[in-house]
Amino acid sequence: MKLELARKLAQPASTKIILCVLDGLGGLARPETLRSELESADTPNLDKLASRSEVGLTVPVGMGITPGSGPGHLALFGYDPLEFDIGRGVLEATGIDFELGPDDVAARGNFCTLDAAGDIVDRRASRVPTEISSKLVERMRAIKIDGVEIFVEPVKDHRFVLVLRGHGLGDAVTTTDPQHTGAPPLPARGADEASARTAAVVNNFVAKAHELLKDETQANGLTLRGFAHYPQLPSFTEAWGVRAAALAVYPMYRGLARIAGMDPLPCPGGMTEQIERIKQRWDDYDYFFVHFKATDAAGEDGNFEAKCHALQDFDGYVPQIRALGADVLMIGGDHSTPALMAAHSWHPVPFLIHSNFCRESNVLHFDEQECSKGNLGTFPAMDVMPLAMAHAGRLTKYGA
Amino acid sequence: MKLELARKLAQPASTKIILCVLDGLGGLARPETLRSELESADTPNLDKLASRSEVGLTVPVGMGITPGSGPGHLALFGYDPLEFDIGRGVLEATGIDFELGPDDVAARGNFCTLDAAGDIVDRRASRVPTEISSKLVERMRAIKIDGVEIFVEPVKDHRFVLVLRGHGLGDAVTTTDPQHTGAPPLPARGADEASARTAAVVNNFVAKAHELLKDETQANGLTLRGFAHYPQLPSFTEAWGVRAAALAVYPMYRGLARIAGMDPLPCPGGMTEQIERIKQRWDDYDYFFVHFKATDAAGEDGNFEAKCHALQDFDGYVPQIRALGADVLMIGGDHSTPALMAAHSWHPVPFLIHSNFCRESNVLHFDEQECSKGNLGTFPAMDVMPLAMAHAGRLTKYGA
Numbered sequence: 001m002k003l004e005l006a007r008k009l010a011q012p013a014s015t016k017i018i019l020c021v022l023d024g025l026g027g028l029a030r031p032e033t034l035r036s037e038l039e040s041a042d043t044p045n046l047d048k049l050a051s052r053s054e055v056g057l058t059v060p061v062g063m064g065i066t067p068g069s070g071p072g073h074l075a076l077f078g079y080d081p082l083e084f085d086i087g088r089g090v091l092e093a094t095g096i097d098f099e100l101g102p103d104d105v106a107a108r109g110n111f112c113t114l115d116a117a118g119d120i121v122d123r124r125a126s127r128v129p130t131e132i133s134s135k136l137v138e139r140m141r142a143i144k145i146d147g148v149e150i151f152v153e154p155v156k157d158h159r160f161v162l163v164l165r166g167h168g169l170g171d172a173v174t175t176t177d178p179q180h181t182g183a184p185p186l187p188a189r190g191a192d193e194a195s196a197r198t199a200a201v202v203n204n205f206v207a208k209a210h211e212l213l214k215d216e217t218q219a220n221g222l223t224l225r226g227f228a229h230y231p232q233l234p235s236f237t238e239a240w241g242v243r244a245a246a247l248a249v250y251p252m253y254r255g256l257a258r259i260a261g262m263d264p265l266p267c268p269g270g271m272t273e274q275i276e277r278i279k280q281r282w283d284d285y286d287y288f289f290v291h292f293k294a295t296d297a298a299g300e301d302g303n304f305e306a307k308c309h310a311l312q313d314f315d316g317y318v319p320q321i322r323a324l325g326a327d328v329l330m331i332g333g334d335h336s337t338p339a340l341m342a343a344h345s346w347h348p349v350p351f352l353i354h355s356n357f358c359r360e361s362n363v364l365h366f367d368e369q370e371c372s373k374g375n376l377g378t379f380p381a382m383d384v385m386p387l388a389m390a391h392a393g394r395l396t397k398y399g400a
Numbered sequence: 401m402k403l404e405l406a407r408k409l410a411q412p413a414s415t416k417i418i419l420c421v422l423d424g425l426g427g428l429a430r431p432e433t434l435r436s437e438l439e440s441a442d443t444p445n446l447d448k449l450a451s452r453s454e455v456g457l458t459v460p461v462g463m464g465i466t467p468g469s470g471p472g473h474l475a476l477f478g479y480d481p482l483e484f485d486i487g488r489g490v491l492e493a494t495g496i497d498f499e500l501g502p503d504d505v506a507a508r509g510n511f512c513t514l515d516a517a518g519d520i521v522d523r524r525a526s527r528v529p530t531e532i533s534s535k536l537v538e539r540m541r542a543i544k545i546d547g548v549e550i551f552v553e554p555v556k557d558h559r560f561v562l563v564l565r566g567h568g569l570g571d572a573v574t575t576t577d578p579q580h581t582g583a584p585p586l587p588a589r590g591a592d593e594a595s596a597r598t599a600a601v602v603n604n605f606v607a608k609a610h611e612l613l614k615d616e617t618q619a620n621g622l623t624l625r626g627f628a629h630y631p632q633l634p635s636f637t638e639a640w641g642v643r644a645a646a647l648a649v650y651p652m653y654r655g656l657a658r659i660a661g662m663d664p665l666p667c668p669g670g671m672t673e674q675i676e677r678i679k680q681r682w683d684d685y686d687y688f689f690v691h692f693k694a695t696d697a698a699g700e701d702g703n704f705e706a707k708c709h710a711l712q713d714f715d716g717y718v719p720q721i722r723a724l725g726a727d728v729l730m731i732g733g734d735h736s737t738p739a740l741m742a743a744h745s746w747h748p749v750p751f752l753i754h755s756n757f758c759r760e761s762n763v764l765h766f767d768e769q770e771c772s773k774g775n776l777g778t779f780p781a782m783d784v785m786p787l788a789m790a791h792a793g794r795l796t797k798y799g800a
Binding site: 005009357359360362373374375376377379383385386387388389390391395396397398399400 | 428429434436457461462463464465466467468469470471472481482485486487488491626738740741744745746747768769772773777778
């Protein structure tokens with residue numbers, strides 16, 4: 001559904017919508033048991049809820065397309081992920097509450113370890129702790145380059161954000177990360193004139209930074225990627241007429257939510273605090289986006305057992321989430337992260353929607369196989385938002 | 401499938417296609433029994449037919465979008481309902497066989513009851529009977545406004561049609577219906593210059609009409625809505641190469657069919673007459689659209705039992721419909737109207753197609769749950785027409 005149509009059909013209501021995104025929810029069966037993570041985990045609360053819900057599989061971007069976190073979430077928020085693109089640098093910057101201006105170009109930075117020859121030996125500088133990396137970031141703030149204002153901001157561990165502010169900067173700049181060890185950081189290159197100018201600034205910055213870091217043993221180098229301007233997204237909250245809050249522990253997801261027009265509420269303590277915060281702010285919002293990271297982290301690590309445990313952990317919170325009493329409760333994922341692949345994948349993602357107006361699926365278990373037979377079928381993730389709005393009585397009739 | 405493609409692929413054949421639209425067919429389970437209207441009704445003929453047909457669920461406009469009657473039918477006729485839009489005024493006017501010209505603006509009118517202060521106390525004037533309302537319509541025909549020709553036509557009960565004929569009239573005119581009682585009719589407003597001129601004429605008309613009606617006790621006021629020009633739809637019959645007839649009791653559905661290029665055949669007596677008429681005109685047409693209203697009426701009334709009875713009534717006609725011997729027989733709906741909601745809804749709609757070339761579904765019962773597991777899946781309603789054409793041997797191969 002196009003946002004212009006949403007703007008026409010959206011109508012006010014007092015109903016509440018909750019979307020829980022289990023990051024990397026979908027999985028794959030392991031050959032020993034022929035059961036996926038969801039099929040192996042003991043999730044009685046999700047199963048019970050699924051049987052009383054409409055269930056199906058969401059396709060985040062398109063058949064065969066493996067989404068990053070940006071498109072995976074944008075689709076669930078009702079944006080066409082092929083139309084709207086958010087650069088990694090922007091995600092990182094907004095995730096730490098950095099206010100990006102329209103002319104800024106943001107990049108995601110990683111500290112790395114270089115050997116004497118200048119080749120990368122550890123792409124994450126042994127995940128240098130934040131206390132150390134934030135001091136290194138402060139040191140890099142001394143770097144000055146003519147015609148450009150430079151911001152360097154710590155994120156967590158080996159990660160930081162670089163923001164270049166100036167007129168006529170382009171963001172079609174290549175990564176400096178060779179993606180493997182045993183090679184030096186690459187020079188940045190620009191695809192057009194404005195981006196070439198930016199690339200020159202970037203290369204200048206990297207040279208100066210390497211000079212400042214050269215005596216470090218752990219974090220004596222850096223790579224940059226995901227150069228991007230702040231995207232011009234139409235406001236989710238305005239289009240759908242909902243006041244929306246985001247409950248996410250990790251900066252990137254708060255950033256994504258903010259780009260869509262949601263208010264990120266602080267909840268560093270995880271699910272218990274996320275649920276508590278919803279209770280506290282119940283009257284202030286119509287739509288709550290809850291992000292749960294552990295499923296993806298375990299999947300990315302290739303740790304099947306840990307992903308099962310993460311699913312069971314989330315399952316334990318389901319009764320409290322249901323007790324919040326939302327009119328519409330949805331549980332899904334931004335993409336699949338099968339432990340078997342230790343990476344994001346293209347596989348459609350289990351999804352359920354529960355309201356007083358759903359056709360109950362009667363499935364026995366919330367998993368990939370059951371959802372593939374579900375009454376919602378296999379459908380584009382960007383249909384999740386209009387579906388939720390309909391169940392919430394927040395969309396008026398289309399046409400006479 | 402785009403109509404341009406239909407035009408390329410359509411090939412002549414002597415086969416016959418019947419589409420039965422059970423208005424508002426889809427429903428929702430009631431909590432007491434966990435069964436929907438279709439699941440509760442005793443429909444042995446539909447069940448038997450479904451088991452020998454391909455079945456699925458149609459999505460009229462899109463996930464979460466509740467369609468009006470216009471988009472619901474247009475989609476089944478193969479039009480993209482988001483591309484083609486038909487105003488309510490046009491639907492009403494064509495439904496009473498009023499020949500709209502290209503410059504006309506039509507509106508749907510309702511008689512209402514006003515109190516001494518001019519506030520609406522009954523938005524439908526206690527459904528004033530047609531014998532009375534048609535006399536009031538005649539009285540309003542005396543109204544003259546410079547530069548515009550005015551037609552006022554009775555429809556049924558409290559409903560009438562207003563048509564303004566003149567050069568440079570716009571149809572982006574707001575409704576005068578405040579949508580609730582306790583408030584006066586609103587002045588019409590135009591969104592552009594041409595529409596502002598139309599709005600002025602409308603307000604002038606309403607003032608004069610209220611003067612003429614002021615001594616009535618029941619119908620002493622009126623509201624107008626759905627201002628619209630006649631839409632420029634490509635002809636359905638020309639695109640698909642079928643001679644098409646519409647068998648519909650209610651004016652609006654005859655109007656819709658005419659807009660698509662079908663011939664509405666008179667059949668005020670309902671299903672027995674509709675079937676009889678098909679027999680009589682069998683050789684004159686290739687495609688017959690049969691409209692059955694009772695399911696939607698009961699659903700809109702929130703009367704679960706009545707909707708079950710309507711379904712059983714229709715089921716009783718299925719043997720006669722099958723006996724007509726069409727090569728392709730389809731049974732579906734323009735949208736869902738769950739009695740539980742007493743309104744149209746967004747839920748996908750049960751659908752079956754029967755021909756000598758179908759993969760039999762082997763479902764046990766024609767209902768939402770069984771159709772959701774059907775071999776057609778959940779699919780856009782605008783795919784119904786190409787599917788029917790294929791089963792009828794009326795579409796040639798695409799590409800070499």
